[in-house]
């Protein structure tokens with residue numbers, strides 16, 4: 355049934371953790387299966403002791419993408435859920451009310467130490483679904499419907515060249531260790547099945563960057579500064 359070799363689980367990096375420390379709860383909420391790998395796969399792979407829950411809002415009824423998503427979750431050691439919001443070629447706008455409802459239905463209602471999602475402008479040359487998911491998650495967090503001590507938005511720009519680069523000036527910029535970047539690439543090629551010359555494989559970021567917010571007020575201030583109008 356599978357068209358590629360069953361990958362071995364990634365070796366876990368040697369991260370020391372005190373057994374008495376509570377396990378941080380972290381969630382990733384993205385539009386598509388593979389977005390979590392591209393934009394924050396390095397963060398997930400370098401924090402295997404977090405309790406990760408990953409939500410993808412589109413492609414549940416796409417047996418190929420959906421199956422690959424769950425295989426990726428296995429390799430992260432994460433739990434997760436996928437929905438079936440429209441993702442057709444026309445990319446008709448989604449109703450925010452429905453999208454937010456879907457997020458709340460899929461995401462376990464616990465307090466998260468960290469929630470990650472798309473940036474308001476997406477990660478490359480404006481992708482409507484990425485922007486809509488960003489708006490849904492930032493709105494839910496601001497309204498207190500998602501409880502999280504910290505919200506992080508992916509921080510990438512492409513300078514109009516379709517090659518997203520982590521923003522060095524973002525609140526957090528991490529150059530991934532070579533080993534982690536190779537594991538991330540392996541996720542894109544071996545698990546998600548993109549060819550070695552595909553756009554996804556070629557752009558798999560070697561650095562990851564995030565905008566970080568500890569309160570909705572911080573987020574609103576940043577949004578106003580970003581778009582003063």
Ligand SMILES: [Zn+2]
Pocket residue numbers: 385386389484
């Ligand atoms: Zn996507």
